[in-house]
Amino acid sequence: MSDLERVYGLHAVEALLRHHPKRVKQIWLAEGRGDPRVRTLVELAEQSRVRVGQCERREMDAWVEGVHQGVVAEVSPSQVWGEAMLEELLDRADGPPLLLVLDGVTDPHNLGACLRTADAAGALAVIVPKDKAATLNATVRKVACGAAEVIPLVAVTNLARSLEKLQQRGLWVVGTAGEAEQMIYAQDLTGPTVLVMGAEGKGMRRLTREHCDFLVRLPMAGSVSSLNVSVATGVCLFEALRQRQAATPPN
Numbered sequence: 565m566s567d568l569e570r571v572y573g574l575h576a577v578e579a580l581l582r583h584h585p586k587r588v589k590q591i592w593l594a595e596g597r598g599d600p601r602v603r604t605l606v607e608l609a610e611q612s613r614v615r616v617g618q619c620e621r622r623e624m625d626a627w628v629e630g631v632h633q634g635v636v637a638e639v640s641p642s643q644v645w646g647e648a649m650l651e652e653l654l655d656r657a658d659g660p661p662l663l664l665v666l667d668g669v670t671d672p673h674n675l676g677a678c679l680r681t682a683d684a685a686g687a688l689a690v691i692v693p694k695d696k697a698a699t700l701n702a703t704v705r706k707v708a709c710g711a712a713e714v715i716p717l718v719a720v721t722n723l724a725r726s727l728e729k730l731q732q733r734g735l736w737v738v739g740t741a742g743e744a745e746q747m748i749y750a751q752d753l754t755g756p757t758v759l760v761m762g763a764e765g766k767g768m769r770r771l772t773r774e775h776c777d778f779l780v781r782l783p784m785a786g787s788v789s790s791l792n793v794s795v796a797t798g799v800c801l802f803e804a805l806r807q808r809q810a811a812t813p814p815n
Contacts, residue, residue, distance in 0.1 A: 647726060
């Protein structure tokens, strides 16, 4: 098992079976689980010739930290892509690309939520620094509810240099900062856009901020000064989606 990872939860395991079945080596179900969702998992596993076994729920409790829902999969290691994948994705993009950059987000729950939102909003990929940032693990996959198996997570060595390359390809870099004068709703997000979200508490790093073409903020009407990064990411991404859908004439 040392070279395998454990992925848990119905959504995450089902997404793996649907999108990357060759990575799944074994599925474990808690004794007594036979409901329709689990039967669907078993059918998918059988189609891909993945072994299915049963074990006691308390044994699963010792395997993972989190709510496993009685489903645990043993899979080959997570795939985090390099910058070459980003170039390939941009070459294949259909329409103005939308990329999400997380500048040093360290909480795996926030990363998982951002992956889920990025997929739902139609983002092409999520970009993170290789160092001092959360990466794919079982918690991220569980929170992402399957999105971690669909949207590419790209880890880059030098985020500032990567932003420069994206700008050279014609993408506009839009950073979020509480002190920005312009609201997110006044920013044109219909073109090729890189949306940059800062880390929990600290916001964007200085060098990242200097590579932004525009800085925007969210309006805050209450007593708190900022939102959780995954919540703020959702607001910004879906504003981009709203603008893009409004700019596209109906068929």
